[in-house]
Amino acid sequence: MFLPENIDFAFPEKYILSIRIIPDGFSFSIHCPTDHTVFYYKETSFNNKLSYNENIQKLIFDFGFFTQPFQSTRVIVVSNEYTLIPEIFYEKKKVNDIFNFNITTNKKTVLSEKPEKVAENDFYVLFSMDDELHSFMCRNLWNPIFTHHISQLLPYFSRHNNEAEEKRCYVNFHEELMDICCFRKNKLLSANTFPVNATFNPLYFIVAVWEKLPLDQSADFLYLTGNTESHKETVDALKKLIKKVQILSFSPNITVPKEEISSVPLDIKIQLCE
CATH class of the missing domain: 3.30.420.260 (Protein of unknown function DUF3822, C-terminal domain)
Known part of the structure; x- marks a missing residue:
């Protein structure tokens, strides 16, 4: 897989890796928070002979850089299976019950996160991942942070x-x-x-x-x-x-050609402004 020459994995701690898990695919980006000329985004195709999880596992094993000790490794779950819970009603021990009351799950790990404050609202986002895939990524990525794509969007929309x-x-x-x-x-x-x-x-x-x-x-x-x-x-x-x-146009503060950023999902573009 081709990577830009200005990405040097001899110093992985300079970069942020973002992996997007979408219902029928996989994409990732690499950027450097201190150098706006460093950015790479790639969507990958799957082998129809393998299952969804097997495809992702193969990609991570075939391209060994995914396991590097990056400054931050983020796994963004992109799905319509999530629910928002006001902080006042949130109890960690009841996360599974609350999520399953709203969304039926099967062999899935229920995760929760408290996004950046969204206007007047303090809440948690509850979302799920396949058990096997979640376990695999915990074992093979460097301290992965699991997040949902809606958690990236809401703070940006709330300020606009x-x-x-x-x-x-x-x-x-x-x-x-x-x-x-x-x-x-x-x-x-x-x-x-x-x-x-x-x-x-x-x-x-x-x-x-x-x-x-x-x-x-x-x-x-x-x-x-x-x-x-x-x-x-x-x-x-x-x-x-x-x-x-x-x-609503969105121009992240990076110095790469417009054609390289045009197809990048909004949740990734927002991260480039952090």
Whole structure:
């Protein structure tokens, strides 16, 4: 696997490794917090003859640098299987019960994390990983930190235009998923992730969220980000339904060609600004 010449694994402690576990794939990035010219992102294809877990294990074994003692090794779980629990109701010993009450799991490890403070809200994100995969990564990566992709997005969305009186809805398109996060000033109103494919129309979910909260089609903001080009029909329809629709661009502070960053998921781009 080709890596840029300015990544030197003789000094792995300079870099942050981020591994993204998505429902049907695997990607990773490497960057240096002190050198904005160092960034690499790669999506990898799977061998159809192997299981999902076997593919990931093979990738990590074949490319030995994954096990290096990086400054930080992050495993980002990208999924729609998560739930938010207000801190006042959080009890570590009841994490499994709370999660399983909301989402049925089978042979999965339930994890929890408290994200960076999101406006007025203090809460924990509960999410799950396959038992075998979680155990494998704990054994073979250097002190991995497990996180959920929604934990990366919410703090960023909560800070954006948060002085506006109007409610704000953020829609992030990525892989075959779509995040919908809504705020009123400094308060998180809702956060959900939905499947998006030929069966599940993104327009249906967005309109349903606006009706349920409710949001005002004439006054409130709708911000679209992520892979909006693949959802042009949805974007055009939303512009007819909602008055204040904006494409939210995100330019991380790194000096690499735009074409190298255009396909990078938003949760990775946000990390580049830390």
